[in-house]
Amino acid sequence: MAGALFGWILVALAALDLRHFWLPDRLVLALVLLSIASWWLGLAPSGADRLLGALGGYATLALVASSYRFLRKRDGLGAGDAKLFGALGAVLGWQSLPLILVAASTVGLLYVVARLASGNKVQLADRLPLGALLAFAAFAAWIVQQ
Numbered sequence: 090m091a092g093a094l095f096g097w098i099l100v101a102l103a104a105l106d107l108r109h110f111w112l113p114d115r116l117v118l119a120l121v122l123l124s125i126a127s128w129w130l131g132l133a134p135s136g137a138d139r140l141l142g143a144l145g146g147y148a149t150l151a152l153v154a155s156s157y158r159f160l161r162k163r164d165g166l167g168a169g170d171a172k173l174f175g176a177l178g179a180v181l182g183w184q185s186l187p188l189i190l191v192a193a194s195t196v197g198l199l200y201v202v203a204r205l206a207s208g209n210k211v212q213l214a215d216r217l218p219l220g221a222l223l224a225f226a227a228f229a230a231w232i233v234q235q
Contacts, residue, residue, distance in 0.1 A: 091127050095180060095231060098123070099224040102173065106220035112169030120176035127180070133234075134182030142178025146186050150174045170219045177227045185230045192226035193219065 098119050105111050121143070128136050150171035157165035178186050197217050204211055 091123060091130075091132060092231060092235070094123055095120070096228055099228050103218075103221040103224040106169075106218040106224070110167065110216065110218055112167070112173050112220045114169075114172065117169065117172045117176045120173075121179050124176070124179035134184070138182035138184065139179045142181065142183035142186060143175045144178075145175075145183050146178030147171050147175030149186070149190075166219065170223065173220050173223055177223060181227065181230055181234065185227075185234065188233075189223060189226045189230050192229060193222035196225060197222050 098116055102112055102116050105113065105116075124139055124143075128139055134142075150166060151168075154164070154166035154168070154171060174186070174190070177189060181189070197219070200217065201211055
């Protein structure tokens, strides 16, 4: 049941990010609440792994966003992406975060390569919905964990 709820929340987040580049705090908070409920019911991962995942996930992408803003003088990553990555760490534990980030980045890169291969131009200012990519990768990581 927790997995189904996790999946449906990810679908909603991915759809909103794909269409509007928006990750609502209420849905991200729902993932955190799901994490707390899952932990309370005794489901893996441990509470410490969830806490490290939440803090590490958020801090990682917040640092990337701050660094990009400092270097490029513009936003390149929304705050919702960092919050989502932290929530995913809370649900799946810190051990899943590298896999999720690499998988999401790979899918994004393959999308760009496919656009280039089909003759479309790709520019530095083009946007990709990282939250949707993270959601896709997180559900795949959840399946692998089961």
